[in-house]
Amino acid sequence: MGPGGIATIIAASALLVIAFAVGYTVIRIGRLIDEVQKTVRSVNRITTSAEKATEKINEALGTLVGKNSSIMKLISGAATSFIGRKRASSKDDE
Numbered sequence: 001m002g003p004g005g006i007a008t009i010i011a012a013s014a015l016l017v018i019a020f021a022v023g024y025t026v027i028r029i030g031r032l033i034d035e036v037q038k039t040v041r042s043v044n045r046i047t048t049s050a051e052k053a054t055e056k057i058n059e060a061l062g063t064l065v066g067k068n069s070s071i072m073k074l075i076s077g078a079a080t081s082f083i084g085r086k087r088a089s090s091k092d093d094e
Helices: 003-067 071-094
Strands: none
Touching: none
16 A cells, blocks of 8 residues: 555545534534524513413403502502601601
């Protein structure tokens, strides 16, 4: 076997090693992309669930406030009295 045959064997071996390295990298990147897709899907499910819950709460509050305007009067009165107490206590501290 001459020097050309030995060089061919070395080149083929190097090419085989490079092919395995590229194949391994492609497989790892594919798995990474799959994991990212799973994560994005689960985040989308969580976001969708949170949006639905928020819509239900908003609808319930809208119905509650729409039907009972006295509740709004009660809430605003409580808030006014709380703010008034807070202002009075801060003036007493000075």
